[in-house]
Amino acid sequence: MVHQLWRQFPTVQxxxxxxQPYLLKVVTLPNQPIHTKITQLLKSxxxxxxxxxxxxxxxxxxxxxxxALRAGAASLEILHVATLIHDDVIDAxxxxxxxxxxHTQYGSRNAIYAGDYLFTVYxxxxxxxxxxxxxxxxxxxxxxxxxxxxxxxxxxxxxQSVTEAEYFNEITGKTAELFWLSCRQGVAxxxxxxxxxxxxxxxxxxxxxxxxxxxxxxxxxxxxxxxxKPVLEDLKAGVYSLPLILAIKQAPRAFKPxxxxxxxxxxxxxxxxxxxxxxxxxxxxxxxxxxxxTEQALALIDQLPDLPAKRDLATLTTWLLTRNQ
Amino acid sequence: MVHQLWRQFPTVQxxxxxxQPYLLKVVTLPNQPIHTKITQLLKSxxxxxxxxxxxxxxxxxxxxxxxALRAGAASLEILHVATLIHDDVIDAxxxxxxxxxxHTQYGSRNAIYAGDYLFTVYxxxxxxxxxxxxxxxxxxxxxxxxxxxxxxxxxxxxxQSVTEAEYFNEITGKTAELFWLSCRQGVAxxxxxxxxxxxxxxxxxxxxxxxxxxxxxxxxxxxxxxxxKPVLEDLKAGVYSLPLILAIKQAPRAFKPxxxxxxxxxxxxxxxxxxxxxxxxxxxxxxxxxxxxTEQALALIDQLPDLPAKRDLATLTTWLLTRNQ
Numbered sequence: 001m002v003h004q005l006w007r008q009f010p011t012v013q014x015x016x017x018x019x020q021p022y023l024l025k026v027v028t029l030p031n032q033p034i035h036t037k038i039t040q041l042l043k044s045x046x047x048x049x050x051x052x053x054x055x056x057x058x059x060x061x062x063x064x065x066x067x068a069l070r071a072g073a074a075s076l077e078i079l080h081v082a083t084l085i086h087d088d089v090i091d092a093x094x095x096x097x098x099x100x101x102x103h104t105q106y107g108s109r110n111a112i113y114a115g116d117y118l119f120t121v122y123x124x125x126x127x128x129x130x131x132x133x134x135x136x137x138x139x140x141x142x143x144x145x146x147x148x149x150x151x152x153x154x155x156x157x158x159x160q161s162v163t164e165a166e167y168f169n170e171i172t173g174k175t176a177e178l179f180w181l182s183c184r185q186g187v188a189x190x191x192x193x194x195x196x197x198x199x200x201x202x203x204x205x206x207x208x209x210x211x212x213x214x215x216x217x218x219x220x221x222x223x224x225x226x227x228x229k230p231v232l233e234d235l236k237a238g239v240y241s242l243p244l245i246l247a248i249k250q251a252p253r254a255f256k257p258x259x260x261x262x263x264x265x266x267x268x269x270x271x272x273x274x275x276x277x278x279x280x281x282x283x284x285x286x287x288x289x290x291x292x293x294t295e296q297a298l299a300l301i302d303q304l305p306d307l308p309a310k311r312d313l314a315t316l317t318t319w320l321l322t323r324n325q
Numbered sequence: 326m327v328h329q330l331w332r333q334f335p336t337v338q339x340x341x342x343x344x345q346p347y348l349l350k351v352v353t354l355p356n357q358p359i360h361t362k363i364t365q366l367l368k369s370x371x372x373x374x375x376x377x378x379x380x381x382x383x384x385x386x387x388x389x390x391x392x393a394l395r396a397g398a399a400s401l402e403i404l405h406v407a408t409l410i411h412d413d414v415i416d417a418x419x420x421x422x423x424x425x426x427x428h429t430q431y432g433s434r435n436a437i438y439a440g441d442y443l444f445t446v447y448x449x450x451x452x453x454x455x456x457x458x459x460x461x462x463x464x465x466x467x468x469x470x471x472x473x474x475x476x477x478x479x480x481x482x483x484x485q486s487v488t489e490a491e492y493f494n495e496i497t498g499k500t501a502e503l504f505w506l507s508c509r510q511g512v513a514x515x516x517x518x519x520x521x522x523x524x525x526x527x528x529x530x531x532x533x534x535x536x537x538x539x540x541x542x543x544x545x546x547x548x549x550x551x552x553x554k555p556v557l558e559d560l561k562a563g564v565y566s567l568p569l570i571l572a573i574k575q576a577p578r579a580f581k582p583x584x585x586x587x588x589x590x591x592x593x594x595x596x597x598x599x600x601x602x603x604x605x606x607x608x609x610x611x612x613x614x615x616x617x618x619t620e621q622a623l624a625l626i627d628q629l630p631d632l633p634a635k636r637d638l639a640t641l642t643t644w645l646l647t648r649n650q
Contacts, residue, residue, distance in 0.1 A: 031476040086441065090434040106479060109415040112437060113475045116411065119444055120469035127465065133456045140452065144445035150438045151356040154431060 003047045005319065009312050012055045016048050019073050026074055027121055034114050037102045041081060044097040049320070050076040050182040053207075056316065057183050057200050059309035061190020071128035072189050076182050078125060079143065082118035085111055091233065119143075129189060142181045149173010157238030158262055160255065162245050168209065175215075176208025183207075196305065203300045203313070210293035210321050216241035217286050220277045232270040236263050242289065244273070247282030254280065294321040328372045330644065334637050337380045341373050344398050351399055352446055359439050362427045366406060369422040374645070375401040375507040378532075381641065382508050382525050384634035386515020397454035397514050400447050401507045404468065407443035410436055416558065444468075454514060467506045474498010482563030483587055485580065487570050493534065500540075501533025508532075521630065528625045528638070535618035535646050541566035542611050545602045557595040561588050567614065569598070572607030579605065619646040 002020060006013040023042050029035040051073035058069055087093075088101040089111045095101060103111035126139045153170055156162050183204030187197045219231035220243040234241065240248075240259075248255050254276055258269050265273075277283060297317050304310045327345065331338040348367050354360040376398035383394055412418075413426040414436045420426060428436035451464045478495055481487050508529030512522045544556035545568040559566065565573075565584075573580050579601050583594050590598075602608060622642050629635045 029476065030473060031479060034476055034479070086437050090437060108433075110476060110479050112411050112415060112440075113472050115437075116440075116444070117469065117472040117476060119441070120465055120472060123448060123465045124462070124469070127458065127462060131458045133452065136461070137449070137452060140445055140448045144442065144449070147438050147442040147445060148355060151354060151359055151435060151442060154356060154359070154435050 057186025061192035063191035075125035179204035179208030243282035382511025386517035400450035504533030568607035
């Protein structure tokens with residue numbers, strides 16, 4: 001069963017329903033326990049957002065090769081899951097989508113190698129989707145940008161003067177790049193025009209940024225039941241996201257004594273930071289920025305050729321970026 | 326300066342000398358500290374065995390595109406270094422080639438992402454080396470086999486009845502696969518015949534197995550100053566290599582009470598295991614098997630077309646596989 005959000009989009013729902021058994025097939029691994037963990041993760045209710053956007057955008061081309069498209073959709077989800085597995089090792093997260101993480105059950109060794117293994121599956125699927133060397137290079141460059149973004153984070157750690165530009169640069173690599181790729185590949189692999197490919201990429205990038213900001217807002221919004229990753233871990237690790245960055249700008253002195261404790265920040269102090277972020281309008285300002293990006297994404301979608309998929313994209317984007325407001 | 330072993334092979338030495346600045350260039354990363362670590366690792370005296378074999382085998386084809394060959398050679402070393410970085414996180418190794426490891430200095434997060442990043446550089450270089458889709462697929466399949474091999478280890482952990490076949494299967498993925506790829510790609514990328522490509526692959530596979538056995542023997546040989554990775558860690562982690570496997574076959578009861586302690590094995594007990602492995606002829610028998618593989622590799626090399634590179638390959642193989650005997 002694919003996520004219920006796709007009920008509103010029956011064409012995509014049908015594609016994603018066929019994608020699921022395909023995903024389970026291509027990750028086949030002789031190591032049964034690890035194979036089981038990977039398939040559990042694939043079956044456990046991820047929204048399949050990246051393949052979903054990919055399929056919606058595939059309506060803007062004219063050449064459909066269903067097998068190639070399925071491999072293209074699979075590659076996006078597999079790259080996403082590979083990075084989740086490595087992220088969970090890094091964050092020492094016990095659960096992902098309600099399932100015990102690989103490193104928790106079988107150690108970091110197997111989790112790191114499982115992620116690495118999925119990178120090879122990713123490239124295999126990309127090669128089934130397209131044998132156009134420029135498209136292959138684009139995929140490799142995109143994965144590279146994702147990792148350059150992750151590595152850039154290190155130099156921002158504990159930096160109380162992180163700028164919005166640095167934050168946006170960081171989330172572009174971490175999140176928006178893969179949305180960019182998913183949207184533009186939907187058009188590119190169906191032979192759409194260069195203009196629509198570019199427009200699709202811009203739409204993906206804008207949606208990806210707004211999506212990540214909303215995720216970061218959840219940490220500070222007080223509604224901690226909505227998210228599983230506590231703000232404390234990020235604060236202790238020196239990862240400062242938009243609500244905090246915007247609040248620091250308003251009152252740097254209020255945050256300084258707390259943040260300079262770095263990894264020694266206590267739970268109570270983290271809660272104080274969380275309250276200060278709200279008090280100094282960081283959450284509100286971040287929501288405003290996410291709202292502006294959502295508007296921008298919708299305006300860009302409005303420039304797409306008039307096809308039913310255009311309305312679907314507007315509906316999906318609105319749902320995705322306003323559901324928790 | 327490339328490793329002095331290449332002095333005997335001036336043509337390859339010249340190629341590898343030009344490869345080094347190229348390697349440093351292609352791994353360029355905006356994150357300066359991590360970039361510095363990666364370049365330190367590339368400059369710190371690795372033997373460049375895989376590019377070296379690749380270049381020796383490139384003599385057996387007739388079409389030389391030096392830029393494509395350089396990218397091919399670079400891809401092999403970069404894949405190797407990417408796996409070393411992840412291996413060091415997994416083994417929590419403080420040093421690699423005398424340099425502080427990335428995870429020790431900048432944490433697992435950055436080490437995992439640095440390895441992931443190098444995988445993307447690997448694929449970029451492969452694509453510069455060849456745009457032949459079959460060759461690209463071969464590279465992806467090869468990387469996949471390496472990881473399937475690493476993941477297979479898990480199911481052998483603490484298994485006192487590990488067979489030689491299981492061990493060989495494991496080291497084929499872990500080590501021999503990349504030698505297979507390096508040797509055959511040297512011939513394939515210069516347009517050599519299908520027979521020589523196959524033969525090169527077999528030679529690489531055989532050398533890779535012997536090389537890994539010799540590495541595993543070092544752990545038990547008493548000459549601990551030759552190696553930096555202590556046997557204790559592997560024994561505690563349940564990784565049983567050929568000398569131990571062959572000794573257990575001779576005297577299973579001698580090992581059982583010790584090995585059943587698993588992760589609780591003490592340093593003194595590990596030393597006892599090491600002594601028992603020698604006493605029951607495990608080291609000697611493993612050396613015999615490495616010797617047989619070396620003979621096999623040399624016999625296969627002897628089947629290559631008569632070119633100067635053929636003699637060089639025999640010299641290099643003999644040096645590599647008999648230097649510590």
